[in-house]
Amino acid sequence: MCDQLRWDYLSCAGHPKLHTPNIDALAARGVRFTRAYVQSPVCGASRMSFYTGRYVSSHGATWNGVPLKVGEMTLGDYLRPLGLRTALVGKTHMRADVEGMQRLGIDPNSIIGVRVAECGFDPYERDDGLHGVGPDGRYDPQNPRYNRYLNDKGYAGDNPWHDWANAAQGEGNALASGWAMRHASKPARVAEEDSETPYMTRRAMDFMTEAGDAPWCLHLSYIKPHWPYIAPAPYNDMYGAADVLPVVRSEDERREAHPVYRAFMDLRVSSTFARDEVRAEVIPVYMGLIKQIDDQLGHLFGFMQARGLMDNTLIVFTSDHGDYLGDHWMGEKDLFHEPSVKVPLIVCDPSAAADAARGTVCDALVEAIDLAPTFLQALGADPAEQSHRLEGRSLMPYLRGEAPAKWRRFAFSEYDCSILPVAAKLGIEPRNARLFMVTDGRWKYVHAVGFRPMLYDLENDPSEFNDLGADPAYEAERQRLGAALAEWGLRLSQRTTRSEKQMAGARGKSQRKGILIGVWDEADVAPELWSKYWGDAN
């Protein structure tokens, strides 16, 4: 998993200037999904959906820093019983539910406690990748092993993550922090091999070496190309302003913006990315960071090939959300335009059964929550047995070139903006700062609680410039998509302690345990049901 990688910044997805041969080769060996949506265009919430296989309003960790409640099952809970060591190298952006653990007496130092606190993974190299420090202290209380690594390599200071890996050298020997985007194209102060992406790649190799022949699931989770946008040489100037794609935005968008969209456009990050000089400085580096990931994946795949692991490892390449990069007058992610909510998704299944589909491209509506059930099926388990918890669907049919009998007609995404200044500006209470997207592939409908909807025609307006949310001509489409959202809102998501099969299987069973409802006369039911209820009244 990459962080903040747009769906269209890969050569296999059509980027004309950015060449990603190793990722492309993976796509050639697997299936590339062109309509893969994340369940929320923000790191933490999106990832919790990947890990739990559940929509954001089902698992409840709606934004970065909102703890995933104790008891929500994650990949490790599903895969460990199947014999897989399930480990993490890199980022999760998961906050532990410390209060809940305390209430339930779960020792944070026990094996169970550590897993609960680490999103169900066995921590091998947890590093959420954002080691900012400010006047109120550290953003991430954990000092990463990576900082110690850098110190050991001679990169001095308390926080070499910033001072070396995410800063350049500015004018007159001054530190040029990567947090100021005007420095983006300057080379980071670390040697390329000591930057984050190669480091994490090596840690993944360490894990695979240590794991030996025992089966495993590894979540290799790169922080890049997420900000701070800064790359080590040679990736910092591998691309230039001439390689930057034209910005996708229209004046109409600004003129008649929906109030919620307007509030996001007014954020500092959006107005910054509305400037051409910013895009020209940042996007080439964003491309360089992706190129570096591709190169590192080349090394990793070579390493795996040499050990026979390419033949028995199902590989997924994806991202937790995209990056507007100035498109639609926006920076960051947070809203539901395609550059933000759609992600690259390549799945390569090594089994012979998948040979028929190798190199194919799939346009089906796919969601991040589909991966967990896909893994279960790949391991021979039946994801239907977990359908009371897992809300996604196994992608296995597509991986094997089969058309599933019935597939979803709608994909959904959500966003909780209660923690953003946007909510205050719009005058909405935290609990109502909720945005929802539903798309059927042709239309995209966005519901902001308390506001009129937004609507986009993805076929006739693929750039999503024209918000048809207030146009009377599209009332029928709005009704239809609004109804789909309403039906989804009423879905069964919390009866997680009893499966479908258990519910159906319990029908009529209480009668055989002596619960006889609506019986007038003993003759109304079989005599054996009375076996404990008759005899002499002595």
Add this chain to the structure above:
Amino acid sequence: MCDQLRWDYLSCAGHPKLHTPNIDALAARGVRFTRAYVQSPVCGASRMSFYTGRYVSSHGATWNGVPLKVGEMTLGDYLRPLGLRTALVGKTHMRADVEGMQRLGIDPNSIIGVRVAECGFDPYERDDGLHGVGPDGRYDPQNPRYNRYLNDKGYAGDNPWHDWANAAQGEGNALASGWAMRHASKPARVAEEDSETPYMTRRAMDFMTEAGDAPWCLHLSYIKPHWPYIAPAPYNDMYGAADVLPVVRSEDERREAHPVYRAFMDLRVSSTFARDEVRAEVIPVYMGLIKQIDDQLGHLFGFMQARGLMDNTLIVFTSDHGDYLGDHWMGEKDLFHEPSVKVPLIVCDPSAAADAARGTVCDALVEAIDLAPTFLQALGADPAEQSHRLEGRSLMPYLRGEAPAKWRRFAFSEYDCSILPVAAKLGIEPRNARLFMVTDGRWKYVHAVGFRPMLYDLENDPSEFNDLGADPAYEAERQRLGAALAEWGLRLSQRTTRSEKQMAGARGKSQRKGILIGVWDEADVAPELWSKYWGDAN
């Protein structure tokens, strides 16, 4: 709490034949709510909503026997930190999430484990009150203390709960089981003082005596007037066929029934209660069981009065759902007509602040989930602090004769019929066997997933005979109530690890911990935010 007590079977609620002076006296000292709805018309699901303060689709324990997932907070979790011993005498119909406890390493024998398994209560006398036994064994694996009590009193056998307390003596000395309703009016074989209601009342007194001066919350939870419908003398024949109210049903209901309603009408319990002889036999006993509860509450209130407890104890009288008793061609509960989904609710607050409202009747739309926040407010805590978990609203304004600035416009109830043969008959998958009710007090709208809605006009058709769900004239009402249900379906119910205040309070905080998003130049933000990011690049 009573079990299966209809809202209208109390003299204070207008029953002309059944006199309940002790409950009436409580109403005269408190506030009686005339529109109190349960969150599901079935024991377990309804109770989990009372205990968690959350809708059924939020807590997920959708039917009897569906475990309440580990981590769902209940009354004990809210009240214990305020210094209250929170205990149970009687029924909860809660199933422990054994699998979840095991996954999280929670020892079922630890204090936390016992509480988790007992719905958050300290078990003082747990007795779910249904000790049926059949060819497949016991319905409730726990053998209740009550059975040992009966044995000690000389009532012999393995299951005196059935053989003595819930059976009569039939023809020729044969046991006449209370499970066959034709025996309803025969006297149960126990002495009145040894029947369930007086026994549990004494256990409540035991608890109060033992608790002493330390503050407590006691959930005294009677199994009666729930079936088996059988009462000890003299309550078995205190009322007769002449005291039975006319049945509330119409031929139109049967002729043009909605398919879901039709499927419930076709259940054995419904066709049994459609017979006049059944109603004539059962309803007088149902009334007797209520009369016995009233008498026992008289004793209990006297006991409390003598110990000064009436002056410092907030008392709630309610039920988990009603009983059709043949109305609408139905037996049991399960659907949303008023006899099933509406319950008696009387709240008596002893504080002087409540004097203004004593003896008043309140017609506001009230839900079972309102009790938990009411208790918090009564104890001086602010329920708004828990609004990320508690979905109800404190009734305190009504208890004190104040009109809240803003009150809910809709009440909701739900029903999961996946475990009933009804679902199979209707050909619906377990996960879609979901029914929803929304009412604004004037209209009642019922949504069965996959079917047309039902609609009742409670003002012009208070008996709910005319289903307007397919009548074109009422499309606007259906749209309006359907939209309210859709909005409710999209409510925020699972972000339980962060409060409203925490979300709003976190706005802009990450910047002060070194996360600088969308910054082009160091001059774009305050210099102090750069304090850790500048200096010499050495």
